[in-house]
Amino acid sequence: MRVSVQEAPFDLGAEANRFAAGDTGSGAIVTFTGVVRDLAQGNLDVMEIEHYPGMTEKAIEAIADEARQRWSLADVLVIHRHGRLSPGDRIMMVATAARHRKDAFEAAEFLMDYLKSRAPFWKKEITGKGGEWVAAKDEDEAALDRW
C-alpha cells in the first residue's frame, strides 16, 4: 500500500506500470484518475487545493485500511495533489489490485467516495472574478451510505 500527498504532478502511466508490478496473483487492476474540471464555464484559471498536513495522510491510510478489510486486495495506491492546479491537470489517482475485478472495482469506488468527503482537502476555484470555495454536495455525503 502506498499513499502519497504531494504538490508535484504524477506520471499516470509510470505509476500504473509500477503498481503491482511482478504480482502475478492479481488478475485485475483498476485505476481511477481525477481531473480538474472547469466548472466556471471557461473561466477557471486555477484550482487551489488546501489540505491538513498530517491528518490527510492518516485519514487516507485509514480509508485504505478499511478497503483492505472489506475487499480481498493485493495492493492499494492513492496519490492526491495539493497546491495550484490548472484545468485538465490530474488531481489524484487511485489504483487497486485484486484477484478478481469485482473487488478491484468496488474497492476503488469505495476509496473515491470516502476520499471525497472524509479526507481533509478543500478546493477553491480562482477565476477572473476572484476565488470561491467549492461547497460539499449532499450527494457526496449520501454516497457513503451505500457502503
Place this chain on the structure above:
Amino acid sequence: MDVLYFAWVRERIGIPKEKVETEAATVADLVSELVAREERYAAAFADLSALRVALDQELSGFDAPLSGVREVAFFPPMTGG
C-alpha cells in the same frame, strides 16, 4: 492547545493557527469562548452545521470533551477527490 483553521474558516478568522489557553470542557465550549472574543470568530462560527472539527487529527463532534487534546482543527466539509 493549538487551534488550526482551514479553507474559508481560516480566511474569515485571518490566521491558519494559534495557541489558545482554555479551560473549555468541550469543543462547543471552546467555540463559545472564541466567538465571545471578536467579530471575526463570530463570523466564522455563525453556523456550526457548516463546520467540521478534528481533535488530534481525528474527525470528532462539537460535544466532544477536550481533556488531553493537543490540537483542535476547524474547517468546512471536505471536498477531496
